[in-house]
Amino acid sequence: MATIYDVSVLAGVSLATVSRVMNKNAKVSEKTAQKVQDAMKQLGYRPNAIAQSLASNRSNSVGILVSELHGPFYGSMMSGIEAELRTAEKHVIIAAGHSEEALEKEGIEFLISRRCDALILHVEAVSDEYLVELVKGDIPIVLINRYIAEIADHCISLNNELGGYYATKALLEKGHRQFAYISGPSWKMDAQERLKGHQRALKEFNVSYNDALTYEGDYQETSGSQGTSYLLEQSRPFTALVCANDEMALGAMTVLREKGIRVPDDISLMGFDNIFFSQFIHPKLSTVDYPIKQMGKMAACWTLKHTFNQAEHDITHIFTPSVVIRDSTQAV
Amino acid sequence: MATIYDVSVLAGVSLATVSRVMNKNAKVSEKTAQKVQDAMKQLGYRPNAIAQSLASNRSNSVGILVSELHGPFYGSMMSGIEAELRTAEKHVIIAAGHSEEALEKEGIEFLISRRCDALILHVEAVSDEYLVELVKGDIPIVLINRYIAEIADHCISLNNELGGYYATKALLEKGHRQFAYISGPSWKMDAQERLKGHQRALKEFNVSYNDALTYEGDYQETSGSQGTSYLLEQSRPFTALVCANDEMALGAMTVLREKGIRVPDDISLMGFDNIFFSQFIHPKLSTVDYPIKQMGKMAACWTLKHTFNQAEHDITHIFTPSVVIRDSTQAV
DNA sequence: TTGTATGCGTTATCAC
DNA sequence: GTGATAACGCATACAA
Numbered sequence: 001m002a003t004i005y006d007v008s009v010l011a012g013v014s015l016a017t018v019s020r021v022m023n024k025n026a027k028v029s030e031k032t033a034q035k036v037q038d039a040m041k042q043l044g045y046r047p048n049a050i051a052q053s054l055a056s057n058r059s060n061s062v063g064i065l066v067s068e069l070h071g072p073f074y075g076s077m078m079s080g081i082e083a084e085l086r087t088a089e090k091h092v093i094i095a096a097g098h099s100e101e102a103l104e105k106e107g108i109e110f111l112i113s114r115r116c117d118a119l120i121l122h123v124e125a126v127s128d129e130y131l132v133e134l135v136k137g138d139i140p141i142v143l144i145n146r147y148i149a150e151i152a153d154h155c156i157s158l159n160n161e162l163g164g165y166y167a168t169k170a171l172l173e174k175g176h177r178q179f180a181y182i183s184g185p186s187w188k189m190d191a192q193e194r195l196k197g198h199q200r201a202l203k204e205f206n207v208s209y210n211d212a213l214t215y216e217g218d219y220q221e222t223s224g225s226q227g228t229s230y231l232l233e234q235s236r237p238f239t240a241l242v243c244a245n246d247e248m249a250l251g252a253m254t255v256l257r258e259k260g261i262r263v264p265d266d267i268s269l270m271g272f273d274n275i276f277f278s279q280f281i282h283p284k285l286s287t288v289d290y291p292i293k294q295m296g297k298m299a300a301c302w303t304l305k306h307t308f309n310q311a312e313h314d315i316t317h318i319f320t321p322s323v324v325i326r327d328s329t330q331a332v
Numbered sequence: 333m334a335t336i337y338d339v340s341v342l343a344g345v346s347l348a349t350v351s352r353v354m355n356k357n358a359k360v361s362e363k364t365a366q367k368v369q370d371a372m373k374q375l376g377y378r379p380n381a382i383a384q385s386l387a388s389n390r391s392n393s394v395g396i397l398v399s400e401l402h403g404p405f406y407g408s409m410m411s412g413i414e415a416e417l418r419t420a421e422k423h424v425i426i427a428a429g430h431s432e433e434a435l436e437k438e439g440i441e442f443l444i445s446r447r448c449d450a451l452i453l454h455v456e457a458v459s460d461e462y463l464v465e466l467v468k469g470d471i472p473i474v475l476i477n478r479y480i481a482e483i484a485d486h487c488i489s490l491n492n493e494l495g496g497y498y499a500t501k502a503l504l505e506k507g508h509r510q511f512a513y514i515s516g517p518s519w520k521m522d523a524q525e526r527l528k529g530h531q532r533a534l535k536e537f538n539v540s541y542n543d544a545l546t547y548e549g550d551y552q553e554t555s556g557s558q559g560t561s562y563l564l565e566q567s568r569p570f571t572a573l574v575c576a577n578d579e580m581a582l583g584a585m586t587v588l589r590e591k592g593i594r595v596p597d598d599i600s601l602m603g604f605d606n607i608f609f610s611q612f613i614h615p616k617l618s619t620v621d622y623p624i625k626q627m628g629k630m631a632a633c634w635t636l637k638h639t640f641n642q643a644e645h646d647i648t649h650i651f652t653p654s655v656v657i658r659d660s661t662q663a664v
Numbered sequence: 665t666t667g668t669a670t671g672c673g674t675t676a677t678c679a680c
Numbered sequence: 681g682t683g684a685t686a687a688c689g690c691a692t693a694c695a696a
Contacts, residue, residue: 072404096414
């Protein structure tokens with residue numbers, strides 16, 4: 001693979017000059033520039049980004065850590081980030097943390113070791129302290145879907161508690177008083193918050209929260225199905241089933257249908273996230289909108305502002321969820 | 333950020349020794365090794381992967397190019413690749429090509445410039461010639477979902493034509509004789525192949541292919557909806573609707589339901605890909621299984637074999653699709 | 665077993 | 681405007 005040196009020889013100029021025409025950061029005469037361009041083309045020269053990074057101490061890339069590479073949620077997030085960064089001619093480097101502390105740390109190490117100019121992290125397993133410490137380092141870091149007071153200006157998050165509150169309140173206002181709830185993993189902050197919001201809404205309407213009608217899922221379809229089966233077996237009647245995310249709501253819907261329970265006639269079903277598919281399933285799922293794509297975009301803007309000094313971006317740190325009522329809920 | 337030099341000074345040894353204990357590739361006495369480890373810990377030393385790459389000419393990472401970062405198809409593919417590579421302690425660098433020639437080339441350039449040790453490409457817009465040429469370069473490249481005869485051993489692909497054939501044949505065997513078809517973008521190879529398979533099956537059963545009952549979609553839900561509306565307007569009856577992928581089938585299902593047309597009672601619906609969601613929608617979608625996750629895994633194995641000399645992997649180059657009959661199809 | 669010296673492909677700071 | 685040349689942080693052949 002041709003190097004800058006080869007180009008300089010062929011063009012009959014110095015290394016420095018070749019570098020200059022590549023980066024257009026200094027005056028080079030029209031004539032020599034042309035010679036260099038020709039030489040580059042002739043050799044099929046491609047700059048070695050690794051060497052560039054080492055020498056310049058910047059890589060024009062931002063690292064992204066997500067829990068999983070699949071799934072509608074992370075997909076939207078990655079797309080939102082990438083789209084914004086691409087317009088700024090920055091690249092993304094993606095790693096997966098799999099919601100495990102060791103892997104999340106390893107992923108972060110990897111991204112730092114690759115000398116990303118900034119990091120966008122969706123982490124769930126590492127501690128607040130670790131993150132606070134990390135942020136003190138010399139590489140700009142922004143957290144997505146996580147709020148830590150001490151480093152609030154590094155956080156782009158959704159008010160999950162409010163979302164949980166809205167979801168349940170919407171049902172309460174439709175007259176529902178008997179609730180079942182399928183939560184996310186209790187160790188995940190967002191799952192906790194959403195449940196808290198659910199409970200707050202219940203309290204506000206003087207409906208007692210029933211622990212026996214709460215099931216802890218893992219945010220996947222299958223656990224939504226299992227949870228629903230479990231809840232139905234409790235033989236305590238409920239008219240509304242709130243799920244902590246759309247995937248589990250989908251699993252729930254499948255089981256309800258199998259058991260001949262009609263949605264929303266017999267049971268109203270509420271999801272969370274508003275993943276793209278939720279509007280295509282039947283009945284169309286009522287849910288809470290999580291503007292993850294915009295948040296990804298915002299995180300990308302944050303990095304542009306803090307790393308690449310594009311000061312024109314206004315950053316929204318906390319996003320507010322909104323209820324989307326479709327066909328899976330009705331008044332009781 | 334501490335460098336290897338700082339560590340060597342603190343530990344009172346040479347640069348080379350520090351390098352040795354990092355890479356464990358040469359004998360170092362227990363004692364000095366310990367000193368070095370301590371120094372590294374004390375300084376919070378992290379090796380600079382960029383510098384390592386430059387010096388050693390390998391990066392322990394493989395580059396992946398996908399069309400989009402979102403969507404169930406690419407999500408599964410990326411996950412499959414990453415899972416396999418992680419067990420081999422290799423990292424993954426992902427870029428998006430957005431099915432546009434310029435962006436795909438740019439993405440490839442990026443990955444090469446980052447000195448990935450190998451590339452796994454899902455490209456749709458670049459030409460065969462370009463790829464053949466690319467493969468001649470010094471970096472190992474494997475293509476996923478694309479078959480080019482000249483470089484067949486670099487391809488991991490599905491027999492899309494056969495999939496299309498199976499899909500339609502399954503319906504024909506159930507007695508259907510009036511078909512409508514929603515295809516993918518006609519410039520995409522896999523869309524062409526699937527359509528060909530569809531036509532072959534029809535021919536085999538002496539059913540004439542009707543151009544007026546074919547709609548070209550873009551593989552997205554929305555186009556499935558649009559296509560279905562269009563086909564219905566043709567007022568030429570059909571009992572079976574074959575979609576070139578599951579997302580479009582989902583869009584189709586939504587429209588059919590809105591128009592009061594029952595699936596499968598009035599119209600049988602067939603998808604393609606067997607995305608995870610297809611088993612959770614109602615009625616459960618009959619489809620053609622595209623083992624994209626395993627194919628991703630296989631592509632990863634290919635790179636391990638060709639780049640990192642892990643010869644133990646047996647590579648399957650062409651995967652065979654299989655029909656999955658669920659609830660959206662029935663005999664006529 | 666350990667140290668020295670050189671090179672990897674660029675950028676950037678000087679001079680001229 | 682252009683050309684030497686010293687970094688950048690590490691790996692590695694060669695010595696010791």
